[in-house]
Amino acid sequence: HQAQRQGSNYQFYSTDINNGLQERLALESELYYALDRGELLLHYQPQVSLHSGRIIGVETLIRWQNPTRGLVSPAKFIPIAEETGLIVPIGEWVLRTACAQSLAWQAQGFPALKIAVNLSARQFKQQNLVETVTQVLDATGLDPNYLELELTESLMVDNIQQSINVMQQLHNMGIVLSVDDFGTGYSSLNYLKRFPIHTLKIDQSFVCDLVVNSDDAAIVDAIISLAHSLNLSVIAEGVESQEQLDYLQTKGCDEVQGYYFSRPLPANTFTQLLQEGKTLSLAV
Ligand code: C2E
Ligand code: MG
Ligand code: MG
Ligand code: MG
Secondary structure, three states, rough: HHHHHOOOOEEEEEEEHHHHHHHHHHHHHHHHHHHOOEEEEEOOOOOEEEOOOEEEEEEEEEEEOHHHHHHEEHHHHHHHHHHHHHHHHHHHHEEEHHHHHHHHHEEEEOOEEEEEEEOOOHHHHOOHHHHHHHHHHHHHHHHHHHHEEEEEEEEEHHHHHHHHHHHHHHOOOOEEEEEEEEOOOOOHHHHHHOOOOOEEEEEEEHHOOOOOHHHHHHHHHEEEEEHHHOOOOOEEOOOHHHHHHHHHOOOOOOOOOOOOOOOEEEHHHHHHHHHHHOOOOOOO
């Protein structure tokens, strides 16, 4: 910008970089209106028990239906929302909508499922996070035991004492805490035992080549053992095949989530899945 205004080295920027910046700025300004314009929506992906084959949880995944661009992936707009601070109102909307949806399913007579919501670093650092979560639970009437918040390792170790403090408050309210993308961040095994965590989510990058890559298989084994020796439950993300499923079941993994059982679905399609009573058939 500076160069442009001074009328000097405009050509210094390569066209690609310039296009990239413009694209990013355009996306950013469109994101400012996305929430008010009702362009954000939630998809829900079932989490299935490897002990019973039943759906026991659901992860909430945000989508942006942009009028001109079509469906924009959260991988693309969550970082922008994070940098601009838009993640705070957006995140609050996600939390409120997910809790309300979960209660709506309960009201329709389906067995209560824990509903998982992803929290970003910026949200986690908000002074009033605990207050916001409390308000949403009060307003919707959801039992905190059915709310799970997914945190990443890097977010937790950024300011450890502060993190423990916030996590302890959420834990004391009855909320379940899980570590998302486990194994990809700054995994300090020392800190792990100090956080009030309930579940480790094995990152999908380890699950992906599990069957053909013995290193990935070894990492998955190690995470399952680690989780169980710390009395944590463990779920594998990105499970796409029967072979991956069989392996995880043999190793005692507690839950799975992935395209093999179901893609993330709009609420009404998820409702159909509950109506059908879809379960995972497990080898005995
Ligand atoms: P995540 O929380 O680790 O979510 C798992 C991602 O894996 C999701 O991507 C999901 O659609 C995808 N996935 C599920 N099963 C499979 C599978 O079998 N194979 C493959 N290849 N992928 C699978 P998605 O929906 O694009 O979300 C990407 C990331 O964006 C999430 O990763 C999460 O970090 C973030 N995100 C999504 N929704 C929210 C939100 O509401 N708030 C915040 N802060 N972040 C969100
Ligand atoms: Mg997640
Ligand atoms: Mg993940
Ligand atoms: Mg991820």
